[in-house]
Amino acid sequence: MAEERTPLQGGNPGWAGETGEYGHLTEADVRGTTYVGKRPPEGTSPGASCSYPYQVGGGRPDAPLFEGPYRERLDKILSRYPNRQGALLPVLALAQEIRGHLSPESMAEVAAALGLAPAYVRGVATFYTMYHKRPVGEHLVQVCTNVACNLCGADEVLRAFLAATGTEPGQISADGQYTVIEAECLGACGFPTAVQVNDRYFENVSPEAVPAILERLAQEAAARSSAAARQGS
Ligand code: FES
Structure with missing residues (x-):
């Protein structure tokens, strides 16, 4: 049987197959039709979509923020940024992870922890849809x-x-x-x-x-x- 060849070969100098390096790939390989639809039904790794779990189940709306292990995580986040304002997004994500959503009170606590104006924190938190303002x-x-x-x-x-x-x-x-x-x-x-x-x-x-x-x-x-x-x- 004749080898399946992509129609792009020989016709598109920009395609990697032209170099011979990927000449073994078929058009289906390049287009992904050999694996589309075969992703695991249980879902893919969270690491593929974001660097931290910005929404996980089990939030406790009354839990204290930034105590115990969460204080350690807060300190670790702060150590990665040149100033506290720069750390606002991951700190909001941490607060949401702990409590499940960001109430006005939680935003005020984040503002106090970072030394920022509450209105500034609220403006940022309400801009992004990944922060939940309601449970x-x-x-x-x-x-x-x-x-x-x-x-x-x-x-x-x-x-x-x-x-x-x-x-x-x-x-x-x-x-x-x-x-x-x-x-x-x-x-x-x-x-x-x-x-x-x-x-x-x-x-x-x-x-x-x-x-x-x-x-x-x-x-x-x-x-x-x-x-x-x-x-x-
Ligand atoms: S993931 Fe649905 S349009 Fe992009």
């Missing part, structure tokens, strides 16, 4: 409805998550487990529809895949609670 469920489900995902049926995926969790966009489900919102581009446009649950990515999500994703999340949450109960007993 969210244990699992924050962000469905990308931007153009690439939208063309591939993101609206149906969003509706499937809302129907399965019994919520309207932004609401917390009755069991406290889920909040579903629309997101702007999640940076995974090659794998539509992209869905981010806390700090984990699910890609190539179809409406049919939604029950299995929610089931997986529920099983993991149950396993975490039993592990915590075992540790506490």
Whole structure:
């Protein structure tokens, strides 16, 4: 059988295959069609999407900020920046990780810890959508409805998550487990529809895949609670 050749070979001097270095690749390899759709169904590594878990479940709204191990993390963050203003974004992320969302009181505490004006901190926190100004469920489900995902049926995926969790966009489900919102581009446009649950990515999500994703999340949450109960007993 004749070797499969990309039509680009011989016709596009800018393509790496022209150098001979990548001549073994087929067009499918270059376009990614050999692996698109084969991403792990349990979601990809959080490290692929962000350098710190800016939204994780289990926030405690009344927890003290920046004490114990969190004080150590605050100091570590501060050591990386030339001034306290520069450290504001990761410190807000840390406060959200501890409490689950950023209330006006939390923003004021961040301002006090960094020696910044409360209005300045509030202006920054309210600018970025990754900071939650209201409580969210244990699992924050962000469905990308931007153009690439939208063309591939993101609206149906969003509706499937809302129907399965019994919520309207932004609401917390009755069991406290889920909040579903629309997101702007999640940076995974090659794998539509992209869905981010806390700090984990699910890609190539179809409406049919939604029950299995929610089931997986529920099983993991149950396993975490039993592990915590075992540790506490
Ligand atoms: S458009 Fe959905 S991830 Fe970019």
